[in-house]
Amino acid sequence: MNAALFLIIGVVVLIVGYIFYGGWLAKKWGVDNSRxxxxxxxxxxxxxxxxxxxVLMGHHFSSIAGAGPINGPIQAAVFGWVPVMLWVLIGGIxxxxxxxxxxxxxxxRHKGESIGEVIGDAIGARAKKLFIxxxxxxxxxxxxxxxxxxANTFKATYVxxxxxxxxxxxNASTAIISxxxxxxxxxxxxxxxxxxxPLGISTVIGVIGxxxxxxxxxxxxxxxxxxxxxxxxxxLYIAIASVTPVWILLQPRDYLSSxxxxxxxxLAVVGIIGCHPDVDMPAFTGFKDTLAPSGTSLGxxxxxxxxxxxxxxxxxxxSLVGSxxxxxxxxxxxxxxPIAYGGMLIECALALISVCAVGYIWxxxxxxxxxxxTVVFATGLASMFSKVFGAGCYNVVYSMLILAVSAFCLTxxxxxxxxxxxxxxxxxxxxxxxRETMPGWKKVLTNPYVATAITVVAGVALGMTGYAKIWALFxxxxxxxxxxxxLAVCCWLxxxxxxxxxxxxxxxxxxxxxxxxxxxxxxxxxxxxxAGGEGVAWFYIRAxxxxxxxxxxxxxxxxxxxxxxxxxKAAAAK
Numbered sequence: 365m366n367a368a369l370f371l372i373i374g375v376v377v378l379i380v381g382y383i384f385y386g387g388w389l390a391k392k393w394g395v396d397n398s399r400x401x402x403x404x405x406x407x408x409x410x411x412x413x414x415x416x417x418x419v420l421m422g423h424h425f426s427s428i429a430g431a432g433p434i435n436g437p438i439q440a441a442v443f444g445w446v447p448v449m450l451w452v453l454i455g456g457i458x459x460x461x462x463x464x465x466x467x468x469x470x471x472x473r474h475k476g477e478s479i480g481e482v483i484g485d486a487i488g489a490r491a492k493k494l495f496i497x498x499x500x501x502x503x504x505x506x507x508x509x510x511x512x513x514x515a516n517t518f519k520a521t522y523v524x525x526x527x528x529x530x531x532x533x534x535n536a537s538t539a540i541i542s543x544x545x546x547x548x549x550x551x552x553x554x555x556x557x558x559x560x561x562p563l564g565i566s567t568v569i570g571v572i573g574x575x576x577x578x579x580x581x582x583x584x585x586x587x588x589x590x591x592x593x594x595x596x597x598x599x600l601y602i603a604i605a606s607v608t609p610v611w612i613l614l615q616p617r618d619y620l621s622s623x624x625x626x627x628x629x630x631l632a633v634v635g636i637i638g639c640h641p642d643v644d645m646p647a648f649t650g651f652k653d654t655l656a657p658s659g660t661s662l663g664x665x666x667x668x669x670x671x672x673x674x675x676x677x678x679x680x681x682x683s684l685v686g687s688x689x690x691x692x693x694x695x696x697x698x699x700x701x702p703i704a705y706g707g708m709l710i711e712c713a714l715a716l717i718s719v720c721a722v723g724y725i726w727x728x729x730x731x732x733x734x735x736x737x738t739v740v741f742a743t744g745l746a747s748m749f750s751k752v753f754g755a756g757c758y759n760v761v762y763s764m765l766i767l768a769v770s771a772f773c774l775t776x777x778x779x780x781x782x783x784x785x786x787x788x789x790x791x792x793x794x795x796x797x798x799r800e801t802m803p804g805w806k807k808v809l810t811n812p813y814v815a816t817a818i819t820v821v822a823g824v825a826l827g828m829t830g831y832a833k834i835w836a837l838f839x840x841x842x843x844x845x846x847x848x849x850x851l852a853v854c855c856w857l858x859x860x861x862x863x864x865x866x867x868x869x870x871x872x873x874x875x876x877x878x879x880x881x882x883x884x885x886x887x888x889x890x891x892x893x894x895a896g897g898e899g900v901a902w903f904y905i906r907a908x909x910x911x912x913x914x915x916x917x918x919x920x921x922x923x924x925x926x927x928x929x930x931x932x933k934a935a936a937a938k
Contacts, residue, residue, distance in 0.1 A: 680845025
């Protein structure tokens, strides 16, 4: 398969899905642009802030993209490009897009409240509490996985305890560019949101600023730190970022990050179309992973394919972003379809680009020479681009791609921290209760700084074990969260008398896939415990988390099915 043809076919299918299936969903659910959105109704200048559609798309897409549509498809490529492509397209249009659009729509009809509140309304108070626990555990895994990936893109290389500056140069450049980018985003936000600077002019200056940051960072990168030190720094950053008003950092940084992402995707498309190489990887390798380039086999294609690709096709994390931050900033209801459904399909396009990247350097990946997904992604695309425009541009393109991945991981991890803080506070808050009326211990736990600190410490500590050791657990938890998000919206639509049939198959399929995967994960953790040795405590922790996720999910599903049955009986009685 030619890479250019592979990408073109995939993008055309996604566009057709957006126009026809996305439009059908909006009609069936009753998207009404005359309704006032929560961003206007409850505007507070902190969390509820109306944002122009392009700005909000920047936040939403940057937050949901992260490393998922890059890491997942590259790892799943061991099964061949055909199963990966089919799941990305089918999953994105009929699973992920429906999930994301539905979650955002349900949230704006619930005053911008979380998907947990939607569950509370549609299923019951106990289900809400259980979902909050489930979502919080999943968000801890998101923080752990993505913080670890960020630290890996920043860390210096040491050989026998001695710093290797040459080997560390690319990561050091990424680190200093990222730091300067954050500072620039704060300045951008101040002038746009507090000095009413024109968005168009500010955007042009901001994009130029990104280029300047890159130029400086490629030529001046004095910071060389270990991975664990960077984990601590990332932890401090996300702690601060997640409690500041959204206009200070979240909105401007995510908006500017989106241009970095768009530039990355344009470079990738130009490289793929211009180079148009054949995808070197096999179309199908079999139903079991026998390649294991990372040293660890993914196992059988079912359930591994559907869990590993994760955000490239469907992701539960997206429902938390949509209902946690995006719904609080949505200017008009009509913006929900392009931002949520469209954002998911753009992420699918990024997943297809990732497949092209790993396909171009398949031999290096399959033999274990270049394995880290971020490096595979950057190496494959930079190699294609330099083949078209000359070897001299390789380093610049490579650095830009690494920076883009790092930037999106950062946006995802601090958004996840903010969402986890919301969930933690929500768990201890009863309906109609305020912090002023709470007993002392509740006031402490619901304090945003305390809730954030607990989340960051737990996520960073788990992340220090390495993303590779928690990716399978993160993937399963994330996809199971998607199944529960589909269940929540399905129950709510049924309660309000709207068509919810499009949720049934995706919901039950994801439940079967993810519960199967978690059983395998639990088995692997107990095998690690039995083997003993250093780090056995983390096998216990991961096993406990996996068991909790399974139990919580089963209870929630039972309650959800009961709610669907009640809705069906109520509809029949009318």
